[in-house]
Amino acid sequence: MQISTSWRSFRMAAWLGWMIESNWTDPFLFAVYSIIKPLSGAAILVIMYGVITKGNYDSNLFPYIYLGNAFYIYVAAVMTGVSWAVVDDREHYKTLKYMYIAPIYIPIYLLGRGIARFITGSIAVFITLAAGILFLNVNVQLAEVNWILFIVSLILGILMLAMLGLLLAGVTLITARHEGFLGEATAGALYIFSGAVFPLSVLPDWLRPIGYWMPTTYWLELMRRSLIGNVANAYPTLASLGNLQILGILLGLSILFGTLSIFVFRICDRIARERGMIDMTTNY
Amino acid sequence: MNPVSAKYSRKDTGWRLFLRTIVARAYPRIIGQQREMSWVIFEVVMPMLAVISYVFVYRALEAPQDYIGFVVMGGAMSAFWLNVLWSMSSQLYWEKETGNLALYIMAPNSMMAILLGMALGGLLATALRAVTVTLLGSFMFGVTYEISSFFQLFSVFMLAMIALYGMGMMMASTFLLFGREAWHVANLAQEPVFLASGFFFPIKFLPFWVAAGASFIPLTLGMDAMRQLIFSGGFQFGLFSVQAEIYALAVMAVVFVASSKFLLAYVEKLAVREGRITESRR
Known part of the structure; x- marks a missing residue:
């Protein structure tokens, strides 16, 4: 694999x-679109929290939930950004076959397609954090x-999410139906198992080990700790582990x-x- | 004339054609689902993921059990909103993309009947998913219900559905004018509506004018009334009285369905004039 070809594919x-x-709309509407959706998701949690805690x-519970939810925007954006490219190119634009015969590397191409959602996701994360x-x-x-x-942690996490997106893209390639749901369903499941907005200790005992195997669990914990050190005390799930230990596990x-x-x-x-x-x- | 020829040479017109069009358009929504059960799995799984997440958030916050019930109900009702968004509002856009829309308009039937068929089929098919989410959520999280009036509950649900699908019919005609932005607009209308309509918390906790504004989405008042009717402590979370919400929903049901007829006629004419019926702006 030549570096120049890889870079060209990616770029x-x-x-x-x-x-x-x-480019489906004007920049202003696009900016509004990129901001409203994640802010609404965050606002639901803020109101739920506010209602119960008066x-x-x-x-410390609040930043735990808020920051976890804010950074989780990346999980859905990056993962589905990569895998959705298969659906978009194959079903919608019908160009995937042309991409395959073009002088590019398909995995690198798919990873590159995820960049757009990474950028819009970054804007959403920034706005959500700023609002908080x-x-x-x-x-x-x-x-x-x-x-x-x-x-x-951010760089490592984004790379990890992009690779998970590639895994989903592979599965999408051999899926005839519901391929559009795969990314969303995976992101939804990871939301539960990663302790994004509640600690793993709330999960039933038999489900908890799944959370401990998910890299997103450790990534979100590191993002929280890097911004607010003492937030780890809010829920003691990973409190016994130091930052470097968690970083090592994440790596x-x-x-x-x-x-x-x-x-x-x-x-x-190949299949x-x-x-x-x-x-x-x-046309499903 | 043999029986087969007799059957297919008979031409339905007027109300008979209208009703047959409704049934014909509802048919693939209901029967199609039975033939492709994997749809049910995904359309139950997606709302359930949201339900599970929000239930665990409430559990982490040690919220009263009523709130768990609110989330389960909100998750079940979200299936209707998603159905209206993706299978009603966006439907004419999808039909345009796949080339069916021109056939609908060419055929000697009413577009209104097609929209009503879509609504009827979507409502029945989604009801199955909503019931499944309710049963699963109730079973998993031990939610109990205490229904104070079956008649009012039935009235609220039916009026909310008629108003909601009437709104979907209005939106479907609007979406006719959309190109590539249709997908994004539908996508955008998910979380903000979940927030404004109080799918996962009582709408009463939003500022009054925000809640009142969101009441133009029929599910807002529908869910608020249903919460009051099916949970023992539900009345303390009501935005308005159940009676007032029933009246408001009845008005909305009539206005939305009637408006959709005029809007459809107007937008269809506009779309034909501007050449957007067969246009596919990818």
Whole structure:
């Protein structure tokens, strides 16, 4: 695999993805669209929290929920951004077969297609965090943020999510029906098992181990800790582990899932080629 | 004339054609679901994921059990909103994309009957999913119900559904004018409506004018009334009295269904004039 070809595949896919995602309307409406959806999701949780705690937003529980939900926007955006490209190109634009015969690397192309949603997701995360800090007393002190941990965790997490997206893209390639739901269903399931907005200890005992195997669990914990150190005390699920230990676990699980993703994508890609599924249009 | 020829040479017109069009359009929604049960799994799983998440949030906050019931009910009712968004509002747009819309308009039947058929089929098919979500949620989280008036509950539900699907019919005609943005607009109308209509918390906790504004979405008042009618402590969370909400829903049902007829006629004419019936802006 030549680096120049990979870079070209990635760059053009990112540009194409951005055009598809953003040029259906004018920039203002696009900005509103990118912001309203995640803010509404956050507002549902804020109101639920406010109703039960009678507006006590000073507790450590609140930033735990709020930050977990804010960063979870990346999970849905990046994962489905990569896998949705298969549905979009194959079913909607009917161009996937042309991509396959073009001089590009398909996995790199698909990862590049996820960039657009990463960008819109980043805007949404930023707006959600800003709204929390400015209006809801989410106590993020910029001077006290552990920036190194934040940046390292963010990059590692995004890479991990992109690889999970590639895994989903592989499965999507060999799925004739409901492929559009795969990303959403996976993101929805991870929301439950990652302790995004509630601690794993709330889950039934028999479900909890699934959460401990999910890299997103550790990633969200690191994002919270990097922004507000003492938020880990809100729920003691991972409180016994230090930042470096959690980072190590995240790195290990990312490598594990990344390898699995490449493996699964290769298998699915071969099956899709053998069964003539690259240009399959189901109109389903 | 042999019986087969006799059957197919008879031409239905007027109300008979109208009713047959409704049944014909509702048919694939109901029967199609039986032939492809995997749809049911996904359309139950997706609302259930949201229900499970929000139930665990309430559990983490040690909320009273009534709130768990609110979430289960909200999850079940969200199936109707998603159905109206994706299978009513966007439907004419999808039909345009797949080339069926021109056939609908060419055929000697009423477009209103097609919309009513879509609504009827969607309502019945979604009701099955909503019941499944309710049963699963109630079983998983031990939700109990205490219905104070079956008649009022039935009235609220039916009026809310008629008003909601009437609204869906209005939106369907509007979506006729959309191109690629249809998908995004439908996508955008999910979470904000879940928030404004109080799918997962009592609408009373929103500022009054926000809640009153959101009441133009029939599910807002429908769910508020249903919460009051099926949970023992539900009355303390009501935005308005059940009686007032029934009247408001009845008005909305009439206005939305009637408006959809005029809107459809207007938008169809506009779409034909601007050449958007067969246009597919990808």
